[in-house]
Amino acid sequence: MGQLAMSRALGxxxxxxxxxxxxxxxTVIGRHPRDEFLVLASDGLWEVMSDEEASTLARRCLKRSKERETDAETATRxxxxxxxxxxxDKxxxxxITVTIIDLS
Known part of the structure; x- marks a missing residue:
């Protein structure tokens, strides 16, 4: 009926x-000094990737960007x-909406 998407956002x-x-x-979760980044994503990502898969892939991408001396905004995008x-691909x-927040 085309109503649910709007109602989820606004009620x-x-x-x-x-x-x-x-x-x-x-949910409030305390930060740890070893925290590297946050992955904020809609359910489209989480229905095909586990937390571990997403964080491993994000960590690899951010590491590669830092090795290439890419600026933080470009790296997170x-x-x-x-x-x-x-x-x-999965x-x-x-x-799917994904936001990366680099905490380093």
């Missing part, structure tokens, strides 16, 4: 009785693109 009173709400799920391309048919 929809007509769908609240069906369990669709706009209240975010929030390239890493996000690689994760998206990999998810598509057969993902859902929307």
């Amino acid at each position: 929809d009173r007509r769908l609240k009785d069906k369990g669709v709400i706009a209240d975010p799920e929030v 390239a890493t996000a693109r690689v994760l998206i391309r990999t998810a598509l 057969g993902c048919r859902d929307n």
